[in-house]
Amino acid sequence: MSGTSELKTADPLANTTRPTKYKGPAYFYLFTYADRSDKILYAIGTMTAIVSGAILPVLDLVYGTWTTAVVGGGSNSEVRRTTSTVAGACLGIGVLQFIMSAAFVCCFSIASARVTDRLRRAYLNSVIHQDAEFFENVGPGEVGTRMIKDIASVRAAVGEKLSIFIWSLSTVIVAIIVSFCQAPRVTGVVFSLIPFTFIILTLIDHLSSRAESQLLVVDGQANTLLDQILGSIRVVQSFAAETFLAEKYDMYLQRLQRLGKWRSLVRGLESGMANFVMGLVYSLTFWYGSRLIVSEGLGVGSVLTIFWSMITGIYSFVGVLPHILAIKDSATISAQLLRDIERIPKIDICRTDGAQLWSHEKVNVDIELRNVTFSYPSRPDHHSLDEVNMVLEGGKVTALVGESGSGKSTIAALLMRYYDPSDGQLLLSGHDIRSLNLTWLRSQISVVSQEPQLFTASIFENVAYGLTGTPHELPSDPSEAQLQDARNRIERALKQAQAWDFVCNLPEGMDTRVSSAKTGVLSGGQRQRIAAARALVRRPRILLLDEGTSALDSETEQKLMKAIHEEQEETGMTTILIAHRLSSIQNADRIIAMRTGKVVEQGTYQELMSLGGIFSTLVRNQTPATLAIGQKSKSFHEQCVTPTTSSNLSQLVQSRPESQASTIVVAPESLERGEATEEKSPAGFLGRFIKMLGRYPLWIVGGIVGGIAVCVCFSVKCFVLRTLSVRDDDSRLLRETRKWSFWFLILAITNLGTSFISGFLLSAGADRIDRRLRLVSLVSLLKQEVGYFENQGNTSGALTASVAAHVNNVATNIGLVWQQLISSTVILVGGLVLGFVLSWKLTLLSMLPLPFIFAAAYYNIMFIEGHERQVQKPLEEASAFASEHVDAIQTVAALGREEAIMRQFHKSASEHVVKSKNLAIGAIGFGVGNGSILFLSAIIMWWGTTLYTRGQITLEQLYSSFEANILAGYAASRIFTYIPDWARMVHGFRSICEWEDRQPEVDRLKSTRLLAPGCKMLEKVKGELVFNSCTLKYASRPEPAVSDVSFIIKPGQSVAFCGPSGGGKSSIILMISRFYDPTTGTISLDGRDIRSIPLEEYRSHLALVSQDAVLYEGTFRENLTLGETSVTQDQLERACRDASVLEFIQSLPEGFDTSVGLKGSQMSGGQRQRLCIARALLRNPKILLLITHIIVSTQALDAESEKSVKQALEQASKGRTTISIAHRLSTIQGADVIHVVEEGRIVESGSHAELLALNGRYVNVS
Incomplete structure (x- = not known):
C-alpha cells in the first residue's frame, strides 16, 4: 500500500489504514x-x-x-x-x-x-x-x-x-x-x-x-x-x-x-x-x-x-x-x-491490493514450494529451509514429518505469510502468494496448533472468531436470525471437534467464559478441541494441523480425524498434518519427511516403509513392544492398586497435626477473597511510606x-x-x-x-x-x-x-x-x-x-x-x-481478526468512559x-x-x-x-x-526459617503419596473437577493417569503440586499432610515438566538451571544429552551461553520441550511430575529423539516416584500402575496387562 491516505484521527477507529508520515515535532x-x-x-x-x-x-x-x-x-x-x-x-x-x-x-x-x-x-x-x-x-x-x-x-x-x-x-x-x-x-x-x-x-x-x-x-x-x-x-x-x-x-x-x-x-x-x-x-x-x-x-x-x-x-x-x-x-x-x-x-495486512482467486465455489487448492530458502530475521546465518521443493496436492491429506527443527512449522509460517521466503517461491494454485490479497489468503486457511491460544471470552465467541472473514461473520450488532445461524454452525463445529459433550456440562454451556491464561480450568485437550472447532467452523480451503491433536487421547483423536475426513470429502479441503505421532498419519495421501531444512523422502506410508530409510526408522522407534494380554507378571493390582480403605488411611489422618486436620481451602477465584493484614487508614499508609523512604x-x-x-x-x-x-x-x-x-x-x-x-x-x-x-x-x-x-x-x-x-x-x-x-x-x-x-x-x-x-x-x-x-x-x-x-x-493474524479486535476494543472503551x-x-x-x-x-x-x-x-x-x-x-x-x-x-x-x-489462599506457611505452629521440616523424603477422599471444585465451575478420589503411590513407583481430556488428570497433578488444595480430603507425603509442610520445602522435592514449554529471555544455561548455582557443566551436559538437546545447543554460536530469544520463539516446539525436560532432570527430584509429557513434551519430539528421551526418563525414574499423564499406549505400558480417570473419578486401575485383560475404558482411551 502506498501509505498516502490522510490521517483522520478524530474518528475513534482512525488509523485503520496506514497514516501519512508526520513531519513535525513528536x-x-x-x-x-x-x-x-x-x-x-x-x-x-x-x-x-x-x-x-x-x-x-x-x-x-x-x-x-x-x-x-x-x-x-x-x-x-x-x-x-x-x-x-x-x-x-x-x-x-x-x-x-x-x-x-x-x-x-x-x-x-x-x-x-x-x-x-x-x-x-x-x-x-x-x-x-x-x-x-x-x-x-x-x-x-x-x-x-x-x-x-x-x-x-x-x-x-x-x-x-x-x-x-x-x-x-x-x-x-x-x-x-x-x-x-x-x-x-x-x-x-x-x-x-x-x-x-x-x-x-x-x-x-x-x-x-x-x-x-x-x-x-x-x-x-x-x-x-x-x-x-x-x-x-x-x-x-x-x-x-x-x-x-x-x-x-x-x-x-x-x-x-x-x-x-x-x-x-x-x-x-x-x-x-x-x-x-x-x-x-x-x-x-x-x-x-x-x-x-x-x-x-x-x-x-x-x-x-x-x-x-x-x-x-x-x-x-x-x-x-x-x-x-x-x-x-x-x-x-x-x-x-x-x-x-x-x-x-x-x-502489510492493511494492503487492499492483490488477487482473490475464488469466492465460494468448491475448488482443490494445490500448494507448491519452488526452491524455497528461508532464514528467520533473528538468525540470518541459519537456513531453516534450504532450497526446498515440494507439492501439496489439492483436496488431499499431506503429512510433514521429521525431527524437531527440521523446518516443518516454518513451512506453515510461510504459508500463512507470517514471513516471506528469502529466496524461491511459494505458489497457491500456481500463483505466488505474495501476489495475493493477504486478508483473503488467510481467510482461506484454518490453523490448529500444538499450543492453542484462546481469548478471554465465552466459548461461543472463541469459536465464532473462526467465522471472521467469511460470509457468516457476526456483525457488531447481530440480529436474532444471525445469532441463531452462528450458534447452529458453532454447535456443528463443536460436535465435529468432539467438544460438544464437555461444553454442555459447563455452567453456562457455550456461553461459559474462558480465560486466555493457560492456568485456567480447561485442560490442554479441551482447549485444543475448542481451537479445532474454531478452525472447522470456517470450513476452510486449507486446514493446517501443526501438532493440532497432540493433546487428545487416541479415541478422541480418531473421532476428530474422522470428522475432518468427512469435511474434506464434502468441501474438497486440502489438509496439511504436521505430526510426530506417526501412527496418526498412516492414512495420509502423501508423507514428506524432512531433515535440517531439506526434503529427504516423500511418498505414501507403505512406499516410505518399503524404502527402509529415515521414515521407517522413525516409525520403528515409535512402535511399542506389546505385552501379551494374558501375561501375568508381578501384579501391583493386589499390592498397591486396590482403592485405599478408611482403615489404612485413618492412621494417616491421625498422624496429621490437629491444627491442620480441619483446614479446607477451595480453588481460589478472586482477589477479594485474600485478606490484607496491614492497616489501610491514611495514617497507616503514611507510616509505611515514611518507612520505605527511610531505607x-x-x-x-x-x-x-x-x-x-x-x-x-x-x-x-x-x-x-x-x-x-x-x-x-x-x-x-x-x-x-x-x-x-x-x-x-x-x-x-x-x-x-x-x-x-x-x-x-x-x-x-x-x-x-x-x-x-x-x-x-x-x-x-x-x-x-x-x-x-x-x-x-x-x-x-x-x-x-x-x-x-x-x-x-x-x-x-x-x-x-x-x-x-x-x-x-x-x-x-x-x-x-x-x-x-x-x-x-x-x-x-x-x-x-x-x-x-x-x-x-x-x-x-x-x-x-x-x-x-x-x-x-x-x-x-x-x-x-x-x-x-x-x-x-x-x-490473531491467522483468524484475520485485526479489524474485529479494534471494533471490540472501541466498544469496550466506549462502555467504560469515565465521567469527569x-x-x-x-x-x-x-x-x-x-x-x-x-x-x-x-x-x-x-x-x-x-x-x-x-x-x-x-x-x-x-x-x-x-x-x-x-x-x-x-x-x-x-x-x-x-x-x-x-x-x-x-x-x-x-x-x-x-x-x-494480600495473603495467598494456598498459604506458603511462612518460610523454612520461620515455621508456623505445627509445621515441621521434612527430614528424609521417601516419596509415598496418599490421596484420601480428595475432591477439588473450581469456584468457576459447579461440578467438581475431581470427586472423592483415593489412592496410594508407593515410593519409587511409576504411576500414570490416562483418560479423556478434561476428565480430571491434570487437576490431580495440580493438587500434588499444591497449585490448588483439595476442597475436601487430604493429601499426605510420607504420612504428613502436605499442607503442614512449608511450601518451598515441599516443592523442592518435586520437579515438573509442564504441558507449556516455558522459556525466559536469557541464555540456555539460565533457562536450564533457573538460578541453581550448584549445577556443574558435566551435569548440565548430561541432562541435555539425556533429553536429546545437547547436540542442538552445542551447534549454536555460543553454546549454552547463546540467548534463546523472546520466549524461544525461533526454536521448534520440540526443541523447547526438550529443554524443559532437561531442566526437570537437572533438579534430581524425589517425585517427578510429568504433566501431559507424552501429550505435549514427547509428542513434540521426533521418534528418534523421543526414544532417547523415554530412555532418559526411565533412567531418571529409578529411585524416585514418577507420576505422569499420558494418552499413548507406547508410553504408559511400562508404568507400575495406571489409573484411568473419567469425569473426575478413577474408573479403572491396574498394570498395563491387567487393564488390557479387563477390556474396559483403558482399551478405548489408549
Whole structure:
C-alpha cells in the first residue's frame, strides 16, 4: 500500500489504514488526535490559562500603587482609603483568578483524556497490524506498558502539565511587560538573565536526550520479562524460581538505575540553575534599583513593582520546572509511539491490493514450494529451509514429518505469510502468494496448533472468531436470525471437534467464559478441541494441523480425524498434518519427511516403509513392544492398586497435626477473597511510606535537607526589603543595598549548589525507590496462588502494566516534584514563622485563609485520586486486552481478526468512559488555591495598613511581614499545582501495598526459617503419596473437577493417569503440586499432610515438566538451571544429552551461553520441550511430575529423539516416584500402575496387562 491516505484521527477507529508520515515535532504529533471539541476545549483552556497567569504580574501594579500610597506621606485616612480600594480590587481579581484557574485545568484535563484515548487506540491498531518480524523484539509486556503507563504520562503532559506551563509562561511574559512599563532600565538589566538561563538549560537538556531514549528501550525489555514471569506462574512456583527470576528482572532494573544517573545529574543542574537565577534577580534588582532611586528619584513603588514582577516570573519558572521536564519526557515517549504507529510492516495486512482467486465455489487448492530458502530475521546465518521443493496436492491429506527443527512449522509460517521466503517461491494454485490479497489468503486457511491460544471470552465467541472473514461473520450488532445461524454452525463445529459433550456440562454451556491464561480450568485437550472447532467452523480451503491433536487421547483423536475426513470429502479441503505421532498419519495421501531444512523422502506410508530409510526408522522407534494380554507378571493390582480403605488411611489422618486436620481451602477465584493484614487508614499508609523512604536516608534525607537549605535563603531575603523603605538617608540606602546585593549573590551561588545536590539526590533516590517497588510488586505477586492469576483482572498483561504505572507514579513524584513540594512547604512554614517574628498581629490574621486552603488541597487530592481509581480499571483492562492479543498475535493474524479486535476494543472503551466529575471538582480545588493568594493579599494590605496607621508596627515591619506572608501564600498556591501528581502517587502506593498485604489462599506457611505452629521440616523424603477422599471444585465451575478420589503411590513407583481430556488428570497433578488444595480430603507425603509442610520445602522435592514449554529471555544455561548455582557443566551436559538437546545447543554460536530469544520463539516446539525436560532432570527430584509429557513434551519430539528421551526418563525414574499423564499406549505400558480417570473419578486401575485383560475404558482411551 502506498501509505498516502490522510490521517483522520478524530474518528475513534482512525488509523485503520496506514497514516501519512508526520513531519513535525513528536510532541505536537499528539494533537493530531484532537477533534473539534478537543480543540475548542484546548482553546478555552489556553485563553483562561493566559488570563489566569497574567493576573499575578498585573497584581504587582496594585502592590506598587499600595506601596506608593503608604510611603507617599499622605494622611492616615487617605492611606486607609487607598488601601481599602486596593484590597477590594484584590478580592475581585481573586474571584476572577478562581474562575480562570478552575476553567483551564478542567478544560485541559478533559481534552487530554479524550486525545490520549484516541492515541491509545491508534497505537493498538498499529501494533495489532504489525508483522511477525516486529514481534521478535516487542513483547506483550512492552505493549501493555505503552498502553497504560506511557500513554498515562502523555495524558498528564498534554493535560495539567501543559496547562500549568502555559499559565506560568503567561505569568513570566506579563511580568516582564509590567516591569518594562515601570522601569525599563532596571528590567533590561534583570531581563538579560533570561537568554543566559535558556541557553544553559538547553545545553543541559541535550545531555539527557540520549539517556532518555535508552531508558525507554530497557524499560520495555524489563516489562516484557515481567509479563513472561507472571504468565508462567506454575513453572515459576514449581521450580522455586522466584528468587532467580526476580534477580533477572532486577538486572534490567539495575540498568535502568545506571542510565538514570545521567537523568539525575541533569535534573540537579536544571534545578540549581533555576534557583541560581532567582538569586541573581534579587541581587541585580536591589543593587541597580537602589542606584536609580538615589540618582534619578525612581519611586520605591516602581522598584517594588519590578521586584515583585520579576520574582513572580522567576518563581513561576522555577515552580513549573518539573512540569516542563514531564512535557520533555513525554516528547521522548511520543517519538517512540510515533515510530510504532507509523511503522509500515514488510508484510502489510492493511494492503487492499492483490488477487482473490475464488469466492465460494468448491475448488482443490494445490500448494507448491519452488526452491524455497528461508532464514528467520533473528538468525540470518541459519537456513531453516534450504532450497526446498515440494507439492501439496489439492483436496488431499499431506503429512510433514521429521525431527524437531527440521523446518516443518516454518513451512506453515510461510504459508500463512507470517514471513516471506528469502529466496524461491511459494505458489497457491500456481500463483505466488505474495501476489495475493493477504486478508483473503488467510481467510482461506484454518490453523490448529500444538499450543492453542484462546481469548478471554465465552466459548461461543472463541469459536465464532473462526467465522471472521467469511460470509457468516457476526456483525457488531447481530440480529436474532444471525445469532441463531452462528450458534447452529458453532454447535456443528463443536460436535465435529468432539467438544460438544464437555461444553454442555459447563455452567453456562457455550456461553461459559474462558480465560486466555493457560492456568485456567480447561485442560490442554479441551482447549485444543475448542481451537479445532474454531478452525472447522470456517470450513476452510486449507486446514493446517501443526501438532493440532497432540493433546487428545487416541479415541478422541480418531473421532476428530474422522470428522475432518468427512469435511474434506464434502468441501474438497486440502489438509496439511504436521505430526510426530506417526501412527496418526498412516492414512495420509502423501508423507514428506524432512531433515535440517531439506526434503529427504516423500511418498505414501507403505512406499516410505518399503524404502527402509529415515521414515521407517522413525516409525520403528515409535512402535511399542506389546505385552501379551494374558501375561501375568508381578501384579501391583493386589499390592498397591486396590482403592485405599478408611482403615489404612485413618492412621494417616491421625498422624496429621490437629491444627491442620480441619483446614479446607477451595480453588481460589478472586482477589477479594485474600485478606490484607496491614492497616489501610491514611495514617497507616503514611507510616509505611515514611518507612520505605527511610531505607534510603542518604538520597531522600540528603535531598530534603538540600531543599530546606534552598528555602532558608528565601526567608533570609525577607529582611532586606526594609532597606528600600528608608527614604530619608540615601547613603544608608546605597550602603545597605550594596551589602545585601553581595550577600544575595553569595546566596545565589549557594542555591546553585544546594539545589543541585537536592535535585540530584532526590532524583537518584527516586530511581532506587522505583527499583525497590518494582521488585516488591513482583515478589508480592509471585507469592500468590495460581487461582489469583485466573481472575479476569489479573492477567499477566494487566498486572505488568499496573506494576509499571503504579511504581512510576510513586517514583516519578519523589524526584523534582518532591523537591518543589519540600521547597514550597518550607517557604510556607518559614514565611509564617518569620511573619510572626516580624509582626505576630499581622501574621495571625493572615493565617485565616490557610485552613480553607489546606482543606481544599486535601479534598482536591481525594477527588483526583478518585478519578485515578475510576480510570485505573478501564486502563488495566485495556492493557490486558492488548497484551493478550499481542501474546497470541499469530492466532490473531491467522483468524484475520485485526479489524474485529479494534471494533471490540472501541466498544469496550466506549462502555467504560469515565465521567469527569472528579476532575471538575479537583479543578475547583485548584482554583481555590490560586485565588487564595489574592484573598490573602487583600487581608494583609488592609490589616497591615490599619496596624501601621495605628502606630502598632513600623514601615519596615509592614513590608518585611508582607513579603514573608505573600511568599508563604505563593508557596501554598504552588502546592496546588502538584496535587494531581500527589494523588497519583497516593493511588499507586496504595495499590502496591494491597499486593504486598494480600495473603495467598494456598498459604506458603511462612518460610523454612520461620515455621508456623505445627509445621515441621521434612527430614528424609521417601516419596509415598496418599490421596484420601480428595475432591477439588473450581469456584468457576459447579461440578467438581475431581470427586472423592483415593489412592496410594508407593515410593519409587511409576504411576500414570490416562483418560479423556478434561476428565480430571491434570487437576490431580495440580493438587500434588499444591497449585490448588483439595476442597475436601487430604493429601499426605510420607504420612504428613502436605499442607503442614512449608511450601518451598515441599516443592523442592518435586520437579515438573509442564504441558507449556516455558522459556525466559536469557541464555540456555539460565533457562536450564533457573538460578541453581550448584549445577556443574558435566551435569548440565548430561541432562541435555539425556533429553536429546545437547547436540542442538552445542551447534549454536555460543553454546549454552547463546540467548534463546523472546520466549524461544525461533526454536521448534520440540526443541523447547526438550529443554524443559532437561531442566526437570537437572533438579534430581524425589517425585517427578510429568504433566501431559507424552501429550505435549514427547509428542513434540521426533521418534528418534523421543526414544532417547523415554530412555532418559526411565533412567531418571529409578529411585524416585514418577507420576505422569499420558494418552499413548507406547508410553504408559511400562508404568507400575495406571489409573484411568473419567469425569473426575478413577474408573479403572491396574498394570498395563491387567487393564488390557479387563477390556474396559483403558482399551478405548489408549
